[in-house]
Amino acid sequence: MKIIMVGASGTMGKFISTVLEKEHEIIKVGSTSGDIVANINSVESIEEMYEQIGSFDALICTAGPTYVGPWNTLTDKEFRKGIEGKMMGQINLVLIGQHYISPTGSFTLITGAATHEPQRNFANASAANGAVEAFVRAAAIELKPGIRINAVSPTVIEDSPQYFPYFPGEVPTTMRALEYAFRKSVFGYGTGQVITPH
C-alpha cells in the first residue's frame, strides 16, 4: 500500500511510520522535513503535496496544531490556531485528497479524548476535535462508495509523558494500542468511526 503519513516527524507519526514501513510504502510529510514538506494550514500547499504524490491508498494524519493556554486570555485570535491547523488542515486534506485517492482508499484523521473529556487549557483542542469527529461521520456518507474515513482519538500517549500532568486521571494510551487503532482504520473496513485506542 502507498500510505501518506502527514505529521511523520511527530511522536505518533514517527512511531506509526516505523511500524508500517516494514510492509508498506510510506510517504512522510512534515511541515519542516520529510519526503515532502507541506503546510496543512494552506490549501495551496495541500494541493501541491497531492500533485507531487499522485494516487495513493491511504492517508494518515497525526498532525493537529491547536492553541493550548489559559482560558482567561483565550480569544478569537488564539482559537484560530486550532481552526486552521487541526480542524481545517485535516478537513482540507480530505476535501482535496478525495480527488487523488484510489477507489478503495482511506483517510485516517487524528482527534483526541478532549472531545468528550475536557481538560483545562485545551478548549481549542476540544472544539477542533469535535469538529473533525462530526466531519468524519458526515464525510463517510458523502465520499464515493469504497472510500473510507475514520478518526483515531487517543488520550495522552505513553511516549509523551510531558503531557501527563495536564491530563489528570487519563490512563495513557500505550503505543501498541495506538498502532492497532490506526491499523483498524487503514486495513479494516469500517467508515465514519471514531476509534478510541485501548
Added chain:
Amino acid sequence: MKIIMVGASGTMGKFISTVLEKEHEIIKVGSTSGDIVANINSVESIEEMYEQIGSFDALICTAGPTYVGPWNTLTDKEFRKGIEGKMMGQINLVLIGQHYISPTGSFTLITGAATHEPQRNFANASAANGAVEAFVRAAAIELKPGIRINAVSPTVIEDSPQYFPYFPGEVPTTMRALEYAFRKSVFGYGTGQVITPH
C-alpha cells in the same frame, strides 16, 4: 431574568422569545432587526452588543449560519460559512460574554442532530455542531464557578417543515419539546450538557 435572545427573528428564536417573555425581560438580537442589531460573525459587533446590554442573566443563541450544499463542490471557502457563523459566532458570544454575564448566569447555544446523525449536504453543519458541543463541555470546566453553559441539539423542528425532506428518518422535534430543552438549560442547574429535546 434578563435574557438575551440571539437569533430572535428566526423560527426558533421567535417561538422561544414569545414563550419566555411572559415572565422575563427578553432582549431580542437579530442580524437585521430586533432590540439590538448585531452580527455574530464579528467580534466587534458582539462586543458592541454586550456594551449596550450590560449585565444579563442568560444568553440563548438560536442563530447558526452554515453552508448547506452538495459535497462535490464543497471546499475550504464554503466551509468558512459555518466556522464564522455557527461555530466562532457562538464561541465568541461566550468568550466575550463571560465578562458581562451575572455571577449565576448561563449560556445556551444551538447545535443539532447532524453532529451524530449526518445527512447529505450538511457536512459543514456537522462540523460546526461538533465543535460547539465539545466547546460547551470544555467551557463548563473553565467558566467562573456559578456560570453555566449548555447546548440544545434538536433535529428538524415541527415549525420548519421545509427541511423535512433533507432529514429522512428524523422524527421532527415538537416546539413543546424544544421549549422544554431551552427551559432545562436556562432554569436548571446542569452545565456542560448537550440537551436533546424529546
